[in-house]
Structures are given as C-alpha cells and as structure tokens.
Amino acid sequence: MTAPDTATRPPLPDVEQAEAAIVEHYPRLVRLAYLVLPPALGRNRRVLTAHSLAQRALPRGRRALDPAAVRGGVPAQRAGADGPESGYAYVRLRVLRSALEAGIPLTFRAFPLRGQLPAPLPRVWGLRLFPRSGGAEELALDQWLATLNGPGRAACVLRALEGLAEADVLRVLAQAGVADPEAAVAESGDPAHDGLFASPEFDPCVLQARPTDLLRRRRLARAGLAGALALAVCGALLALPGGGWGSDGPAAPPYARNAAAEQALDPGQLTRVAPTLWRTSSRTDYAAWPARGDRLADAELLRRALATWARPGKAVVVSATPGTPSGPPMGPPQLLFAGVVDQAVVVLFHDGLRVVRYAEPRSGTAGAALDFARTDGASADTATGLVLSRVDGNVRYLTAPWVTGAALRDLLKPGEAPAPLKLNPDGITPPVVGPAPGGTCTGWNALALTGDGTTRLVTDLGELTPVRLTSGAPGAARDVSEAAELGEWSRIACLLPSVRSHGVRTVNAWTYAKQPLPEGDGAATWLCTRAETWRGTADRVQAQFLAPGAPLAAQAAKAEGSAACGPREPRVLAGVLWKSRAGQWYVLAAGSAQFTSLSVSGEGIGGAANGNRLALKAKEGAQVDLSGKLTDGTTAGVLR
Secondary structure (H helix, E strand, O other), X not given: OOOOOOOOOOOOOOHHHHHHHHHHOHHHHHHHHHHHOOHHHOHHHHHHHHHHHHHOOOOOOOOXXXXXXXXXXXXXXXXXXXXXXXXXXXXHHHHHHHHHHHOOOOOOOOOOOHHHOOOOOOOOOOEEEEEOOOOHHXXXXXXXXXXXXXXXXXXXXXXXOOOOOHHHHHHHHHHOOOOOHHHHHXXXXXXXHHHHHHOHHHOOOOEEEEEOOHHHHHHHHHHHHHHHHHHHHHHHHHOOOOXXXXXXXXXXXXXXXXXXXXXXXXXXXOEOOOOOHHHOOOOOOHHHOOOEOOOOOOHHHHHHHHHHHHOOOOOEEEEEOOOOOOOOOOOOOEXXXXXXXXXXXXEEEEOOOEEEEEEEEOOOOOOEEEEEEEOOOOOOOOOOEEEXXXXXXXXXXXXXXXXXXXXXXXXXXXXXXXXXEOOXXXXXXXXXXXXXXXXXXXXXXXXXXXXXOEEEEEEOOOOOOOEEEEEOOOOOOEEOOOHHHHHHHHHHHHHHHHHOOOOEEXXXXXXXXXXXXXXXXXXXXXXXXXXXXXXXXXOEEEEEEEOOOOOOOEEEEEEEOOOEOEOOEOOOEEEEEEEOOOOOEEEEEEEOOOEEEEEEEEOOEEEEEEOOEEEEEEOOOOOEEEEEEEOOOOEEEOOO
C-alpha cells in the first residue's frame, strides 16, 4: 500500500455524523470488511475483526479538519447517498483501509499499522461464530475471492456490494492507499456474479454459534489453576522473613553496599609497599614488591582497572591460568605497577593469591584485557619477574626489586655467552624476542636474572609469571649454570611447548641414567623433566631419551598428575625402541638408581637384566611390557 491520496479523499465529518453513519449502515460496513479481510484468518476471526474494524471507524475528537483543507486544497465532494453530507463515504474509507492493512504481514522492519493490531473488542469466549452456510455458488465465490489479493477483493466488493462505477472504484482505492488501482480493478473479475455478494453466506451480522474445543479448554483451565496455585505459594515464600526459604542470618540484604567490597574498589585503599621493604621483609615474594611505574598517581586509571576486575564487561578479554579464579578482589589489593608500556597502559595487582594484569589501549579506544595468574607459595626463586606486555612476538618483563642484572640466553646455543640487557629504573627489560619465534624451534630465549648472589634462568610460556628452569635430582634442584646442564637443556628446550599455558611454576631437568649403547654406538642419556604447577596438581612429567649426536631428545614416556621425578617419588622408568647404526632394532630401558633389575615381555621377545639398564634385540614396531624391581623388593612400572 501507498500513502492515501489526501487531496481527493472525503472531508472528515464530526463525530456525531460519523456515528450516525456507522449505526445506520453497520451491517453494510461489516459485510464490506468481512469480504476484504484475508480468508486465511478463518471465518471466526474474520467475523470478530470485521465488527472491530467497523466500530473503530469512528473518528477521534468532536470535530476534525480535512488535511487537504489545512494545506489549502479543495477536497472533491460527491453528491448522493454516500456523499460527504452523510459521513458514510468517510467511515467506509476507514473500514476499507483498515481491512487492507490487516492483510499486510507483520515484520520487524516497520511499525505495525492500526489495522494489523489485534482488536481489543468485541471478544467472545467459549464460542466460535460464523455466518450461515450458502450453496455451491457461494462456496465457489468464496474460494475465488481467496485467490485474489486484498486490493482485488476490495475492487470486487466496491463494485458488487457498493454498486460503484469503475471510475469511482478507482478513486476510492486510491484514497485507501492502493498502489495500483487499475491492476486491482482488472483482477476483480466478471460482474456477472455480483448478486451473490448479498447472500447470507457473507453476512457477519447473522451468525451461527458452536462451542470451542471443550477438552482443550478443560486442560487449559487446569493448567491455569495449577499456575495460580504455584504463584500463590511462591508469593507466600517470598513474604517470609528473610525473603525466601529460610533466614540468611547476619548476612546483608541482596545488593546491599558492603564496606569491604567498596574498599576493594577504592584506589585510595590500595596497598603500596615501600621501595626498600624487600631488604628487611621476612617474605621474598610478590608481597615485597614496591609499586612502580609512571601512572601510580592516576586515580581514574586505577579506578577503571579495579572496576573492570570486579565487573568485566563484554569488551574485556579475560584469561586465567588453569586453576586460577577470576573473581573480584577479596579486599584492597596490592599495587605492583601502573604505567605506559609500548602501546598500552598496564596495571598490575597482587591480592595474595593471584597476580592480575589490566591493560587498555594507550590511544583511549574501547576494549581492555584482564589476565589472572595464580602465585600463592611464591618465593625469591619464583617471584623474579612478571610479563608486562607481548607485542609482535616480543616480551617485556618487570623484574623483582632484588634483581640487579639481566641477560638474554638462547637455550639452543649453550656455548654462547648471554647478551646483557639494560634495565630501566623501574626494573623493566627492553623488548626481547620470545621463545620459538614464528612457531619454529630455531631458538629458545630465556632470561638470566641475577640477584641475591645467584643467577636464575626463566623463560616465557605464555603466562604472566615466567617459568623457572632448574636441573638436578628431585629435592636437590639447582639453577642452571654449568655447561653440562646448559647442554642438556639445549636438547630438551623444544619440548617445553607441551607445558605452555598450563600454569607452570618450575621445570626441572634430571639426568637419571647414562646407558652404553649396543654395538659400540656410544652412550645415551636418560632425562626426566617435571613441570610443577602453581596449583600443585596436574604436574606434567616426561621421560626423554637423548641419543649421541641427536640434535633433540626424543620423548620416551609422559604422565600428568604423577608424583614421579619429584620429591615424593624420586624415581622413574622408561624405555624406547632404538635402531643401531648397523640397522638392528633394540629395546632400551633405563630406570633411576632405585631400580635393582628390569624385565621385558612381549610378542617374540622377553628378557631381564640386573641393575637399572636393559638392552635387548627386537623387531621393528615391537610392543613390549616393561617393569622393574626396586631396592625394597616392590615392583614398579614405566612412567604413564
């Protein structure tokens, strides 16, 4: 439909004149609406809608002015029974327009028209109303009308029921907003059967009544009664003291303002440690770190960071290491850093359990990042630094206040001296290339941090806290410093991605056995690496076989959540299928010093050996079971 032609539509009568026209011609108006409404509505709904459209044709107000007259136009007037004097032409146009609007499908793209809205009145409950049934001709006419669109039905009704000439039909359709009145008249068909439109089949004022679905109505009544009872019970429970099933005791009401929670979000309540406290503190972890950075006095920044921590929005990217809760602070946290780092503004907090990093774009654009890392149980050995930023594969670290020097070492080049790094006054390193740049293990950078009379080796595994690398037997791990230890780490560093982003605190490499190889092919080294997590569970253990001349160690066995290679279970057993230079396959196995004998069994192979090493000839692809006896006489299996 298009906008109605206001320059030629009937003038608006006063309300009394319109009411008189509706009352006098009510059956005629209702029949017109019934025939124009879409047959898909069903006979009962068409009857009620037709009555509603006729009753809603009454204009608002006591007297209304013609919009054309307001603009200075002269509305066309027609003399006759339906002329403007009677008001019938006006109410007929309103009924026709509303009936055409009711046939337009509702969409979310446009505001619904008045004719598309459900009629509040009249309403009939418990009955279905429909006109009397006609004969075969009336049925055929009704079926034919169902094939027409709304304007076609309107043209047909205006011609047959109203007796209008074609020119008048075109004019009324244009006034009703029909886009193409000529097409509607052409679709209206042959006037030979126009007399059938006066049949009782199409009279919505002479009706028959039948009951609705009685069984369905009974089910709905029962469901409504049950819902009302449930609502009454819930209302009674909510009215109980405490507002629910039971009292909350001394707890504050929901959404009450809590003083401790408000203090946790107040920048003025942040804990700030003195710059020299770490020299005398009994704790040498993140709790002894002073507040550093060039934005420590920016209260608005700190307020945004605390509020985002407590209530991260949809634009905030939140990440947390495994086992780290990402909830709001339990109280006023400790401020570690606030300042500009590269293209971001970074704030670091510590609440005793976690380190939290808030970062927002330096440009002031929307969005932020919030990272959580668990740090309980930290010490001077594991609280040596934090990652401030990662940009384009480069990493900046904030070092502990006791760190006096830093150097960059490539673990894959143990013979090269580490490159010194200059720390700024806040203890921030320059950007250094992260481990395994580009995703290929052509280099693995680690940071050598010197302080408290020792040098600790740490590396980035994708989390806030860098991972400390050590060497040595369980319970006697030490910092990596000797050439032999650096040489071993150069062969196993490329296996570190298997523990990336796992919440790892330390990774220890332990050489638990040396084994002479058959046929004089040299000596192999067996190592066990144990990655311990901050949460104390899901530690990952790997046994590695390092053949002479091999650039990298081969993984022989692995386990997660195992106590092997740790202080609680300082032993390990693993085996591999190895091929000699001459082409002979062997089963090689080695255990730690606690094993007194090893045995192998499998299809086509079997044997045993005293001590903690074993070598047996085998076939390619052989599957075997490996076990060993310990010094206390018990049997232990391989790492898995």
